[in-house]
Amino acid sequence: NAGVTQTPKFQVLKTGQSMTLQCAQDMNHNSMYWYRQDPGMGLRLIYYSASEGTTDKGEVPNGYNVSRLNKREFSLRLESAAPSQTSVYFCASSVGLTSYNEQFFGPGTRLTVL
Amino acid sequence: AQSVTQPDIHITVSEGASLELRCNYSYGATPYLFWYVQSPGQGLQLLLKYFSGDTLVQGIKGFEAEFKRSQSSFNLRKPSVHWSDAAEYFCAVGPMDSNYQLIWGAGTKLIIEP
Numbered sequence: 001n002a003g004v005t006q007t008p009k010f011q012v013l014k015t016g017q018s019m020t021l022q023c024a025q026d027m028n029h030n031s032m033y034w035y036r037q038d039p040g041m042g043l044r045l046i047y048y049s050a051s052e053g054t055t056d057k058g059e060v061p062n063g064y065n066v067s068r069l070n071k072r073e074f075s076l077r078l079e080s081a082a083p084s085q086t087s088v089y090f091c092a093s094s095v096g097l098t099s100y101n102e103q104f105f106g107p108g109t110r111l112t113v114l
Numbered sequence: 115a116q117s118v119t120q121p122d123i124h125i126t127v128s129e130g131a132s133l134e135l136r137c138n139y140s141y142g143a144t145p146y147l148f149w150y151v152q153s154p155g156q157g158l159q160l161l162l163k164y165f166s167g168d169t170l171v172q173g174i175k176g177f178e179a180e181f182k183r184s185q186s187s188f189n190l191r192k193p194s195v196h197w198s199d200a201a202e203y204f205c206a207v208g209p210m211d212s213n214y215q216l217i218w219g220a221g222t223k224l225i226i227e228p
Contacts, residue, residue: 042219043218
């Protein structure tokens with residue numbers, strides 16, 4: 001069991017470039033999440049997917065789009081990267097969309113936008 | 115407003131000494147409570163959680179946490195730390211109502227001195 005995997009691990013972009021962060025889980029979880037982590041701010045939810053075929057905005061969705069490709073995969077796209085999007089991005093999954101469910105996290109993607 | 119406060123950004127503890135990391139929350143009702151740990155370069159892993167019942171909760175890696183309703187606190191403790199405990203620790207709260215989103219603290223970085 002790989003758990004939650006993310007690619008790439010590191011990425012440097014120039015302002016205005018686009019990219020997609022990939023996430024996959026092999027735990028047969030229904031719900032998946034994208035967070036960003038910035039120093040001194042904890043985790044902030046960008047988008048989530050309650051189940052295959054559904055996606056919803058979280059706390060900080062501006063500048064991002066997501067796709068729940070199937071039950072396993074949930075991608076995050078930056079259409080036109082900005083320096084404010086420099087952050088560490090984490091994908092997570094859980095059995096279901098209730099706050100008592102443990103979330104399982106991937107290792108993160110460290111993104112720098114110049 | 116709902117919030118989670120971890121007052122200590124950094125804590126330095128000698129190996130073998132006891133540890134207490136503080137977490138206070140502001141919420142309308144008793145939420146679900148969590149502690150996650152993030153080792154360097156890794157994703158977050160659940161240490162322990164409180165839903166109801168006994169206010170002293172045991173977790174993995176020898177950690178425990180105590181829920182104090184009167185103080186709106188959920189402090190994490192360990193009797194004797196090991197060098198491998200050096201990591202960042204995050205407190206999170208999850209509402210018991212239909213709003214599933216976790217609210218995260220900013221984290222406390224634990225440094226272990228030899």
